[in-house]
Every structure is written in C-alpha cells, then in structure tokens.
Amino acid sequence: LMDKPLYKSMAASILQSGLSLSDLLALKYGDIKEEFERGITPICLSLIRKKTGIAFITFLGSWSVKLLRECLVDRKLEDETPIYQVSSRAVHAYFHKTAQKFAGNFKGRNPYSPHSLRAAFRTFLSDHKVDPLYIEFWMGHKLPEQQSAYINKSRESWRQTYREQAEPWLTPPQYKNSI
Numbered sequence: 001l002m003d004k005p006l007y008k009s010m011a012a013s014i015l016q017s018g019l020s021l022s023d024l025l026a027l028k029y030g031d032i033k034e035e036f037e038r039g040i041t042p043i044c045l046s047l048i049r050k051k052t053g054i055a056f057i058t059f060l061g062s063w064s065v066k067l068l069r070e071c072l073v074d075r076k077l078e079d080e081t082p083i084y085q086v087s088s089r090a091v092h093a094y095f096h097k098t099a100q101k102f103a104g105n106f107k108g109r110n111p112y113s114p115h116s117l118r119a120a121f122r123t124f125l126s127d128h129k130v131d132p133l134y135i136e137f138w139m140g141h142k143l144p145e146q147q148s149a150y151i152n153k154s155r156e157s158w159r160q161t162y163r164e165q166a167e168p169w170l171t172p173p174q175y176k177n178s179i
Contacts, residue, residue: 001101007094009071010084012064014114016042016170018121018139019058021088021114022050030079032060032068041065042162044155049140056140057158061167063175121170128169134161 002008014024027045029036035043042059049056060068068083075081091114099112110116118139125135133151136143143151153161168176 001098002094004094005067005071006084006086007091007098009064009067010086010091010114011117012067013060014117015120016061016064016167017045017058018118018135019045020049020051020118020140021091023047023140024114025082025084025086025088025091026050027083028079029077029081029083032083033077033079036065036068042159042167044159046155047140052140052142054140054142056137057155058138058140059159059162059167061162061170063171066175124169125166128165130165130169134165138162138166 002011010024013019014021017024019027027047031045031047032043035041041062043065044057044059046055046057048054072083092110095113096110099106099110102112122135122139126132131151133143133147137151
C-alpha cells in the first residue's frame with residue numbers, strides 16, 4: 001500500500017535490518033558507501049545505537065538495497081548526506097495514513113508503525129529458530145559479556161550468517177526471485 005518509494009525503502013530497510021526509526025534516520029551515505037557502490041549485499045552496517053550507545057552490526061538485505069538504489073538514483077551523495085532526508089514525524093504520519101488504508105480507522109497507537117517492523121524482524125527470525133543472541137546483536141541490544149564473547153565473528157562471517165539464516169525470512173516471497 002505504500003506508494004512513495006522513500007517510505008517503501010524505509011519500511012524494507014527497517015524490516016531487513018531490525019533498526020529503530022531513529023537509527024535508520026541517522027544513517028549517512030558514508031555508512032553504506034563502500035559496499036553500496038561495489039554492489040555488495042547484504043550491506044553491513046557497523047553502528048552505535050542512538051538510544052543506548054551500544055556498538056553493533058546489522059545488514060540491509062538485497063530487497064532493501066534494491067529499493068534504496070531506486071530511492072537514491074538521482075541524489076547527490078556525500079559521506080555526511082543523510083540517506084533518508086525526512087523527519088520522524090513525517091514518517092509516523094505516512095505510516096499512520098497507510099495503516100488506515102489497510103486497517104481502517106483505529107484508536108490510539110498505530111499497530112502498523114515503523115516500530116512494528118522492528119518487532120517483526122525479531123518475530124520472523126525467532127519463529128525460524130535463528131540464534132536469539134544473533135537477533136539481539138543485530139538489533140543493537142546489550143548482551144551479557146560472557147555471551148557476547150561467543151559470537152565474535154568477522155564481518156564476512158556475519159554477512160554469511162545473515163545471508164543464510166536471516167535474509168530469507170525477512171524478504172517477502174514475491175521479491176525473492178527479482179533480486
């Protein structure tokens with residue numbers, strides 16, 4: 001139901017990365033530039049979570065990268081250019097309007113907010129038995145020190161794990177063959 005490429009790209013990016021809206025809006029072109037320009041997918045995001053200050057990595061899968069390419073096609077991009085030049089308020093308003101098309105009028109909190117896509121990230125991966133520590137790590141949650149020692153992997157090893165264990169469950173079936 002999303003008719004604007006910007007918001008469609010944002011929705012796919014949140015779902016495939018597990019990022020919060022604030023972390024997504026904080027992304028700069030420099031955060032993805034090297035892998036984006038080289039055509040590497042999934043794109044590894046090495047970030048520090050705005051809300052908690054926790055360092056973590058996550059990924060933008062092929063579907064979200066495809067939509068992001070369409071979104072950025074005519075933009076002049078510098079390292080410090082925000083990928084998504086839109087306010088949190090505008091995003092919430094668009095998601096609310098789109099939710100009403102889908103669910104009709106509802107009272108209170110939008111059940112189809114950007115955060116619902118972050119929650120879906122965890123749910124889809126949990127339902128498919130992805131290691132809970134991996135899910136928490138990709139979401140930028142604090143891990144107990146003794147547990148984080150056991151998931152110390154290289155960037156490429158994390159990419160392979162995400163590609164095999166997470167991305168298939170975070171890509172709608174109708175997009176799996178078009179990427």
